[in-house]
Amino acid sequence: MDILPEMTHKIKILLDGLIHIRHNPTRHMIYDQTDPKSIEEYAQRAVGRSLREAVGTDCITYKTPGKGGFGQILEEMYFGIKPGNRPEPDFLAAGVELKSFPVKRLKNGKLVAKERVSLGMIDYGAVVDEEWETSTLLKKNKLIQFVVYLHEEGRNYCDMKIVAAKLWKPSEEDLKIIADDWSAIVEKIRSGGAHELSEGDTLYLGAVTKAQNSREMRTQPFGPSAKRRAFSLKQSYVNQILGQLLGKEVTDAESVIHGKADYSQGRTFEDIVKARFEPYIGMTVEQVHERVGQDLNPKAKDYFAAVARRIMGARSRRVKEFEKAGIIMKTVRLRANGTPKEAMSFPAFKFKGLVQEIWDESALKSTLESRFFFVAWQYDEAGQLRLRNVKFWNMPVADLEGEVKKTWEDTRNRILAGRADDLPKSTESEICHVRPHGMNAADTDETPGGRRLPKQAFWLNVSYIKDVLQNQMW
DNA sequence: GCATGATCATGC
DNA sequence: GCATGATCATGC
Numbered sequence: 001m002d003i004l005p006e007m008t009h010k011i012k013i014l015l016d017g018l019i020h021i022r023h024n025p026t027r028h029m030i031y032d033q034t035d036p037k038s039i040e041e042y043a044q045r046a047v048g049r050s051l052r053e054a055v056g057t058d059c060i061t062y063k064t065p066g067k068g069g070f071g072q073i074l075e076e077m078y079f080g081i082k083p084g085n086r087p088e089p090d091f092l093a094a095g096v097e098l099k100s101f102p103v104k105r106l107k108n109g110k111l112v113a114k115e116r117v118s119l120g121m122i123d124y125g126a127v128v129d130e131e132w133e134t135s136t137l138l139k140k141n142k143l144i145q146f147v148v149y150l151h152e153e154g155r156n157y158c159d160m161k162i163v164a165a166k167l168w169k170p171s172e173e174d175l176k177i178i179a180d181d182w183s184a185i186v187e188k189i190r191s192g193g194a195h196e197l198s199e200g201d202t203l204y205l206g207a208v209t210k211a212q213n214s215r216e217m218r219t220q221p222f223g224p225s226a227k228r229r230a231f232s233l234k235q236s237y238v239n240q241i242l243g244q245l246l247g248k249e250v251t252d253a254e255s256v257i258h259g260k261a262d263y264s265q266g267r268t269f270e271d272i273v274k275a276r277f278e279p280y281i282g283m284t285v286e287q288v289h290e291r292v293g294q295d296l297n298p299k300a301k302d303y304f305a306a307v308a309r310r311i312m313g314a315r316s317r318r319v320k321e322f323e324k325a326g327i328i329m330k331t332v333r334l335r336a337n338g339t340p341k342e343a344m345s346f347p348a349f350k351f352k353g354l355v356q357e358i359w360d361e362s363a364l365k366s367t368l369e370s371r372f373f374f375v376a377w378q379y380d381e382a383g384q385l386r387l388r389n390v391k392f393w394n395m396p397v398a399d400l401e402g403e404v405k406k407t408w409e410d411t412r413n414r415i416l417a418g419r420a421d422d423l424p425k426s427t428e429s430e431i432c433h434v435r436p437h438g439m440n441a442a443d444t445d446e447t448p449g450g451r452r453l454p455k456q457a458f459w460l461n462v463s464y465i466k467d468v469l470q471n472q473m474w
Numbered sequence: 475g476c477a478t479g480a481t482c483a484t485g486c
Numbered sequence: 487g488c489a490t491g492a493t494c495a496t497g498c
Contacts, residue, residue, distance in 0.1 A: 301493050303492090330491085455489095464475095
């Protein structure tokens with residue numbers, strides 16, 4: 001009885017193969033769909049070429065600029081498969097999932113991921129009954145054949161150059177973090193919070209909203225209806241994968257986690273980081289400095305951040321796991337009464353750049369969607385600065401999509417109206433404001449109206465940081 | 475003590 | 487040389 005669907009499937013694969021051959025008269029090699037190595041070798045034949053060059057002259061763009069276009073051509077015309085959205089890997093017998101993603105070239109020549117990589121829709125109803133080890137997500141994505149292409153504006157998918165193709169699976173350390181991310185997402189759905197999911201909740205694996213006009217809602221088993229979401233590898237993590245695929249893994253960022261031993265007793269990455277700080281809590285900065293190495297300059301403006309990185313076990317400014325997860329570390333000094341001494345700055349924006357952005361793809365939204373790691377130092381009554389506590393945090397969606405979005409739009413509108421010298425102040429919003437952020441007053445940027453004004457940046461208000469730390473930190 | 479403007483040390 | 491995170495300076 002089970003034989004019929006099985007046969008139908010086999011016949012379908014055979015037919016697809018025949019169609020494939022018809023579409024690919026110039027193809028030199030028929031690969032073995034049951035062998036990962038063969039799939040990889042076949043994929044690598046396309047590197048350095050466009051799909052049109054790889055499949056012959058009859059490359060057809062199914063969807064002009066839209067997501068899925070490249071992946072669909074790759075599957076159907078190059079690999080000759082038509083997997084659709086099945087819960088199993090695309091190459092079932094080989095256990096290999098085929099994934100492609102675009103990269104873009106920065107002004108400095110570096111290639112970076114253009115977006116996150118989606119790993120399949122979240123079925124709110126079904127996922128709550130799953131375990132990680134046997135989850136749909138893991139089953140489908142254990143081993144991935146990546147195909148990376150260079151995205152160039154205005155170019156047809158058939159003509160974008162393929163820059164890398166490799167079989168890939170996460171390292172054991174990374175897989176552990178991904179498993180914890182999966183659990184955090186599923187736990188939130190189990191407690192009826194699918195509508196409150198946020199990318200900032202997790203490190204490498206995110207729950208990203210699908211469909212731009214997200215009026216389309218899905219039911220969740222234990223809460224109100226929620227936006228459709230897919231599991232995805234976050235952009236910052238995809239950038240690390242890209243480094244591996246290109247054989248240019250970033251080596252100057254330091255790893256904080258050293259092997260599986262760190263993960264004893266079910267600890268998560270965040271538990272481990274927090275545990276590193278615990279022995280130092282309450283110590284003065286001098287005492288901490290003495291214990292983690294004395295060669296730091298106490299006058300440097302990143303002195304407290306440098307000490308914090310030393311506590312984690314990193315000597316350089318870059319912490320690998322933080323980079324992979326896009327976590328932003330921020331050090332905060334608090335007065336004895338708990339008020340932060342300073343507002344929190346973010347990178348300066350360009351007037352002309354900001355007015356061209358739309359909110360959903362803005363630099364500010366992307367930054368504030370990140371997970372943050374706060375390291376808080378506090379002055380005691382004697383004026384001694386002591387390590388107070390640390391905390392991972394991400395901004396509530398209501399704040400981001402409410403007040404922050406409003407301030408951002410206000411800023412944009414004022415620049416457009418020729419009021420770039422009169423941007424939202426900290427008294428105008430509960431959460432953030434705009435302030436100069438350059439080398440000095442002479443460090444300027446040109447407005448759309450042609451004026452030169454000191455470079456500006458968004459800052460989180462002192463009062464907001466205070467609330468975040470007091471209400472949500474300890 | 476707060477709001478806002480200005481600046482500095484670092485690292486790439 | 488410049489971007490960045492963080493802090494300093496000033497005026498009220």
